[in-house]
Amino acid sequence: MQERTAGTAKDNRGGPHVESSLIETTIPARLDRLGFGRFHVLVVTALGVTWVLDGLEVTLAGAVAGALKESPTLSLTNAEVGLASTAYLAGAVLGALLFGWLTDRQGRKRLFFITLGLYLVATASTSLAWDFSSFALFRFLTGAGIGGEYTAIASCIQEFIPARHRGFTDLVINGSFWIGAALGAAASLFLLDPTVLPPDLGWRAAFFIGAVLGLVILAMRSAVPESPRWLTIHGRPDEAHAILDAIEDEHRRRGHDLPDQELPKFRCRARRSTPLSEVFASLFVSHRKRTLVGLSLMIAQAFFYNAIFFTYALVLTDFYGIAAGQVGWYLLPFAAGNVLGPLVLGRLFDTIGRRVMIATTFALSGVLLALTGALFAAGVLSAAAQTVAWTVIFFFASAAASSAYLTVSETFPLEIRALAIAFFYAVGTAIGGVGAPWLFGVLIDTGSRLSLFGGYLLGASLMAGAALIAFRYGVDAERKPLEAVALPLSTAE
Incomplete structure (x- = not known):
């Protein structure tokens, strides 16, 4: 099998020798x-594990809400609890944009070390907060680290996972958010028990958990190489082939068969970076329908999740009289439903297809939320029944939200993948998420079930609208190479 770069034959392992900016390679097919x-x-x-860390952070913020209000140091109000959550999301928005831009320019590997480092320092600092301002600042910086993690990590994972496994793998990874949620809920039950730790130390210890977990993962990441796809586009195909040679050798040693067949070649012109004007043209001219789909999915799921989950502990304490230290028991089954959704439904996104499954899970989530909201407003649900209802809803909503991240990370060209993820995450979170915890905090403070029901109806409407848009304009990306789903901007015709 021959492979050439600017007219020069490759070596016998598939690694081309570069003499000009024109590269012809089988890296994507390999x-x-x-x-x-x-x-x-x-x-x-x-x-x-980024999603586990985010789930841990979000759950702890919700589970310790009551403890933050009762803390003699902080003594936060419901509105301040909501504002602190908003600060976390605002940090995630800005962090995603900044680090997404850098990820496309500097590489996936460099940035996923930087963003994890920022998260470690910020979440450890949260445990030392002395007033509302310091607490909100450290939550903002923690969010910036997590937002940056999403862009660097999602782009790298997409570029490594084989096409036939991409949908299921991506959904399960996103669903692992709820493993972190379960860890946070379980930890809160222990750490918020006043017989274990004083009230003002329990919530501090809870936030320190993420820093400990992050240190372990930091060591593991040293074994993950740079994305061969990114290296190829940036004029470093020799490095890309060396990485893939090592992966294939290890694959064979473990008994995996690699068929000896002619592989399709990908031709591109190397580039150092992509100007923002080309990013804009790709998002709003060449792929404007995909942009509409991505925005509708991300905004809907961000509002749906952030509005409900960030304030779930407040609903339990204020409407059902659940003690703050017992909230974790209600979060555990809720988290279980969210983990099971992508695990059970994930394969269907690779078999039945993206458009049908995305539209179905979004629509079901919206309908079930509206029905549950009506029962809540009527006052016919107990705390246990409310939890069962949320568990069923989020079985579907978890798969839906995960598919939104899958959509925006696989349907745009490689050169702008990280920045595209950052754009959709930032806009979706800014519009659908940043104000949602504050809005629902205000609705809860009214003490009116009917007012809160209005908020639930808004979330249900957004999910239903996103389902219609996805079904009409979504991309059938299942089992297709990334280069077939979205032609790279550097492709040499």
């Missing part, structure tokens, strides 16, 4: 022919 092996497990574990 990545997609791999079976799911030990290397992919490493990538998923070392990088996908």
Whole structure:
């Protein structure tokens, strides 16, 4: 099999010798022919843990809401609890944009070390907060680290996972957010118990958990290489082939068969970076329908999740009289439903297809939220029944939200993948998420079930609207190489 770069034959391992900016390579095809092996497990574990960390952070923020209000140091109001959550999301928005831009320019690997480092320092600092201002600042910086993590990690994972496994893997990784949520809920039950730790130390210890977990993952990430796809586009195909040679050798040693067949070639012109004008043209001219789909999905799921989950503890304490230290028991089944959704439904996104499954899960989530909201407003649900209803709703909503992240990370060109993820995450979170916790905090403070029901109806409407847009304009990306889903901007015709 021959492979050429600017008219020069490749070596016998597939690594081309570059003499000009024109590159012809089989890197994408070699990545997609791999079976799911030990290397992919490493990538998923070392990088996908970002969603676990985010789930941990979000759950702790919700579970300790009552403790923050009762803390003699902070003594936060419901509105301040909501504002602190908004600060976290605002940091995530700005962090995603900044680090997404840098990820496309500087590489996936460099940035996923930087963003994890920022998260570690910020979440550890949260445990030392002395008033509302310091608490909100550290939550903002923690969010910036997590937002940056999303862009660097999601782009890298997409570029490593074989096409036939991409949908299921991505949904399960996103669903692992709820493993972090379960860890946070379980930790809160222990740490917020006044017989274990004084009230003003329990919530501090809770936030320190993320820093400890992050340190372990930081060591694991040293074994994850740079994305061969990113290296190829940036004129470093020799490095890309060396990385892939090592992956394939390890794959064979573990008994995986790699068929000896002619592989399709990808031709591109190397580039150092992509100007923002080209990013804009790609998002709003060439792929404007995909942009509409991405925005509708991200805004809807961000509002849906942030409005409900960030204030779930307040609903339990204010409307059902649940003690702050017992909130974790109600979060555990809720988290379980969210984990099971992507696990059970994920394969269908690769078989039935993206458009049908995305539209179905978004629509079901909206309908079920409206029905549950009506029962809540009527006052016929107990705390346990409310939790069962949320668990069922978020079984579907978790798969829906995960598919939104999958959509925006696989349907745009490689050169702008990280920045595209950052754009959709930032806009979706800014419009659908940043104000949602504050809005629902205000609605809860009214003490009116009917007012809160109005907020639930707004969330349900957004999910239903997103379902219609996805079904009409969504992309059938299942089992297709990334380069077939979205032609890279550097492609040489």
